[in-house]
Amino acid sequence: MLGSVQAEIMRLKKEKDICILAHSYQGYDIVEVADFTGDSYQLSVEASKVSQKTIIMCGVRFMAETVKILSPEKKVILANPVAGCPMAEQMDREMITKVKEEYPDYTVVAYINTSAELKTVCDVCVTSSSAVDIVNKIDNKNILFIPDCNLGAYVAGKVEGKNIKLLDGGCPIHAAVTAQDVVNAKKRYPRALVLAHPECTPEVLERADFIGSTSQILDYVNSSDHDEFLIGTEVGVVEHLQYTNPTKKVLPLSRKLVCPDMRVTTLNDVLNSVKGTGGEEIILPEDIIRDAAKSIEQMIRLGS
Ligand code: 13P
Numbered sequence: 597m598l599g600s601v602q603a604e605i606m607r608l609k610k611e612k613d614i615c616i617l618a619h620s621y622q623g624y625d626i627v628e629v630a631d632f633t634g635d636s637y638q639l640s641v642e643a644s645k646v647s648q649k650t651i652i653m654c655g656v657r658f659m660a661e662t663v664k665i666l667s668p669e670k671k672v673i674l675a676n677p678v679a680g681c682p683m684a685e686q687m688d689r690e691m692i693t694k695v696k697e698e699y700p701d702y703t704v705v706a707y708i709n710t711s712a713e714l715k716t717v718c719d720v721c722v723t724s725s726s727a728v729d730i731v732n733k734i735d736n737k738n739i740l741f742i743p744d745c746n747l748g749a750y751v752a753g754k755v756e757g758k759n760i761k762l763l764d765g766g767c768p769i770h771a772a773v774t775a776q777d778v779v780n781a782k783k784r785y786p787r788a789l790v791l792a793h794p795e796c797t798p799e800v801l802e803r804a805d806f807i808g809s810t811s812q813i814l815d816y817v818n819s820s821d822h823d824e825f826l827i828g829t830e831v832g833v834v835e836h837l838q839y840t841n842p843t844k845k846v847l848p849l850s851r852k853l854v855c856p857d858m859r860v861t862t863l864n865d866v867l868n869s870v871k872g873t874g875g876e877e878i879i880l881p882e883d884i885i886r887d888a889a890k891s892i893e894q895m896i897r898l899g900s
């Protein structure tokens with residue numbers, strides 16, 4: 597049953613023609629009031645189809661920027677303005693413009709966890725669920741993959757005939773999990789399957805039973821006959837799976853897998869955003885929207 601804050605959000609979003617999008621790392625109370633929940637790729641595709649004039653993004657800043665780039669005529673609100681992504685802040689347009697001078701014949705593939713401004717100098721975006729497929733479809737064999745070197749290394753191991761140049765970036769939350777953490781968790785729960793996000797290090801991934809994006813991990817547990825899992829991605833995913841699979845044991849692979857930026861958005865932030873008293877409207881210069889859209893649209897074209 598919905599609580600009173602949730603009921604008020606549902607009433608107001610209907611009255612004001614608002615769509616709420618939530619990343620799968622968000623708390624279950626937020627997921628319950630969202631019109632759509634998914635991983636970064638699913639959210640981007642969904643954002644381009646939304647009919648409502650206002651979209652509230654419960655996730656982090658680059659996700660709200662992606663929505664704005666795909667729907668510039670819409671009002672896009674980031675439910676909690678503090679929610680950033682440390683990985684998206686590691687590299688900027690100036691830095692990558694300089695790197696491109698050293699690698700002029702490389703196609704620049706940007707993980708979607710990048711700023712709108714940086715996307716303007718990239719050729720194509722990818723998400724964790726679409727990266728292997730999209731890199732495979734790129735004609736050029738030379739690929740500069742930014743910013744996540746763990747996802748990039750994972751992609752490099754899955755594609756053939758590509759020369760992939762990586763830079764030193766990545767998600768500090770996933771990268772903090774060690775091979776020893778996996779060994780310790782498996783000692784406690786020897787029957788559990790380890791499911792890991794490709795933002796984890798190669799040492800962790802080689803000990804995993806399954807590697808996939810947020811939604812691929814959710815699908816794996818939902819459709820598996822197995823009943824014990826250690827989840828190697830943000831704990832929000834663990835919470836969802838515990839709700840939807842009450843008979844299965846679903847635990848975090850490590851207590852380090854808590855992303856403060858993903859956890860900072862509260863149900864009250866969503867209420868205030870729907871009321872028009874909270875959140876931050878995403879405003880981007882027209883030229884940034886125009887140039888960044890090319891790499892995101894290319895991702896949707898190649899990914900479908
Ligand atoms: P996906 O949604 O692509 O699985 O990525 C996870 C993530 O880190 C989002 O910030």
Ligand code: SF4
Pocket residue numbers: 656680681682683684709767768769770830855856857858
């Ligand atoms: Fe960024 Fe990592 Fe948090 Fe995702 S989990 S928002 S990549 S810091």
